[in-house]
Amino acid sequence: MSDQERLLIVDDDDQFCFVMERAMRRRGYEVSIAHTQAEALEAARQAPPDLATLDLKLESDSGLKLLPELLTVAPECRVIVLTGYSSIATAVEAIKLGAVNYLCKPADADEILHALDRNSGDVDVEIADNPPSVNRVTWEHIQKVLQEHDGNISATARALGMHRRTLQRKLQKRPVRH
Incomplete structure (x- = not known):
């Protein structure tokens, strides 16, 4: 052992x-x-x-x-x-x-x-000076809706009102920086 x-x-x-x-x-x-x-x-x-x-x-x-x-x-x-x-x-x-x-x-x-x-959170973590970009907010929203639909691309695309292939292309890209 x-x-x-x-x-x-x-x-x-x-x-x-x-x-x-x-x-x-x-x-x-x-x-x-x-x-x-x-x-x-x-x-x-x-x-x-x-x-x-x-x-x-x-x-x-x-x-x-x-x-x-x-x-x-x-x-x-x-x-x-x-x-x-x-x-x-x-x-x-x-x-x-x-x-x-x-x-x-x-x-x-x-x-x-x-x-x-690490066993606990950091109360001194740095808070961003700027809000996230529109592209980053879009990425976050897509991820949230995808999570709500258990990773189902077709259901997520329907919920977002976009074509499934468009959503797949967006998901292939790296997330936008804050």
């Missing part, structure tokens, strides 16, 4: 997994990699992780759907959600579903470990 903390990295990006695995092993963690929801649950059953990073947008699934299942298998695991597609709606849902933190990619090993280690 190892006294190293076990870290599960769930991400469909092979390069990210390779780099993060090396960085975390150098910091003394025992690391497992999973690229899919099924692989993540199997890895957690075989060796329950102490910590996990979970990509929000896995190739065929949402990390938000995996989060409660992962915590059922490994209830003591501290999970952070990582994403290149951040939105307020997904951040709120990730925390409600049991994540201890939510980080936007790119994030390095030190930022991830700091986020996993």
Whole structure:
């Protein structure tokens, strides 16, 4: 039995997994990699992780759907959600579903470990001087409606009054900066 903390990295990006695995092993963690929801649950059953990073947008699934299942298998695991597609709606849902933190990619090993280690909020967090742009507000609204429709693109497009392909194109783009 190892006294190293076990870290599960769930991400469909092979390069990210390779780099993060090396960085975390150098910091003394025992690391497992999973690229899919099924692989993540199997890895957690075989060796329950102490910590996990979970990509929000896995190739065929949402990390938000995996989060409660992962915590059922490994209830003591501290999970952070990582994403290149951040939105307020997904951040709120990730925390409600049991994540201890939510980080936007790119994030390095030190930022991830700091986020996993935080046990409370930061009352001194910086508040933006400017309101978000119209494009950012649009992105946030689309994410909220998508979340309300459980990731169903067709239902979301109908709710937003837009063509499904138009919505798909908008979702392929990276979120607009604040």
